[in-house]
Amino acid sequence: MIGNGINIHGAGNRNSWERLLVQIAHHCAVDVPSVPKGTALTEFYDVLEMKRSSPTADGDDQNITLNLQAEFCRLMERWEPLLHHHTIMNWAVRHGVPVLTTNFEEVLSEAAGCDFIRPPELPFTDFYPWSCRFANQLLDDPCDGFGIWHINGMRRYQRSIRLGLSHYMGSVQRARTWLHRGEVNLFNAKNRPDWDGARTWVHLIFNKPLLIFGLGLTEAEVFLRWLLIERARYFRKFPERAHPAWYVYTPEVDDTSEAGKLFFLEGVGITSVKADYAEIYESPSWAA
Incomplete structure (x- = not known):
């Protein structure tokens, strides 16, 4: 599972989500140099979304009509894969490893040189395109080979982008139905492929080992x-x-939440591994 750290490495702060949200904030008459401490990025986004339909600060009665999800996607249009994107994706292709990502743009799929696939026989909604993936072939079982799966939405379906806390809660509600409700939910299914989410990325969470990096995994x-x-x-x-x-992370100076995060991860059976950025993204192991 790959987070936005892979886009920040080698590109400086210009590819950070916080920077993009602050840019969008200026369009919503929220003049802040950074996301205020004590406010999560998800909460900051929800505040901006509410500001979108409020009068501007100078008293203009015209409502802000900016589509924040579309604007966020637009700001990522010029992101391009770097050497480490190609190296890591080539490793995944060679070994037939599925890739989960919380990122929205298509940098990883561009690096892998694969195509967008939407299974025609499965139900589809552009709010939750969870059966869609980037791959070289369509596999019935997501565990059977390489594919790039976007957990929090993808740029080509702007309404699928999960940025706010309200968005996350919607995803929880949708996934909970598959896990616990109905006759063919995950916890009741006699066979692992026999449940409602078996042909989506959710299946990978419960049926494959996980290597997580480039992801803050904050509260x-x-x-x-x-x-x-x-x-x-x-x-x-x-x-x-x-x-x-395994959760691979680089300790941050003065990160007061790190101990709590590691406690949580240990509690859910995840082993935490310290590594610096070069060890994560430039490791010779990716060439194997």
Whole structure:
């Protein structure tokens, strides 16, 4: 599972989501140099979305009509893959490893040289295109080979972009139905492929080992943290189906939340591994 750290490495701060949100804030008459401390990025986005329909600061009665999701996507249009994108994606292709990403843009798929695939026989909504992937071939079982799956939405479907806390809660609600409700939910299915999310990226969370890097996994990542809790509960119910997971991170100076995050990850069965950015993105192991 790859976060936006892969885009920040080698590109400086210009590819950070915080920087993009601050740019968007200026269009919403919110003049701040950075996201205020104590405000999560998800909460900051929700505030901007509310400001969008408020009068501008100079008293103009005309409502702001900016589509924040579309604007966020537009600001990522020029992002391009760097050498480490190609190296890591080539490794995944060679070894037939599925790739989950919280990123919205198509930098990883461009680096891998693969195509967008939307299974024609499956139900589709552009709010939650969870069965769509970038790959070289369509596989019925997501675990069977390489594919790039966008957890929080993709740029080509702007309404799928999950940026705010409200968005994350919507994703939780949708996934919870597949996991716990109905006759063919994950926790009741007799066979792992026999459940409603079996042909989506959610299947990978519960049926493959996870290597997580480039991702903050802070307490603001409500949806992902909830999925990891459900994964741990699923493995407790079916220990024979359990898979390991690793979280690779670079310690940040004065990060007061790090201890709590590592406590949480240990509690849901994830091993934390320290590494600097070069060890993560420029490791010779990616050439294997």
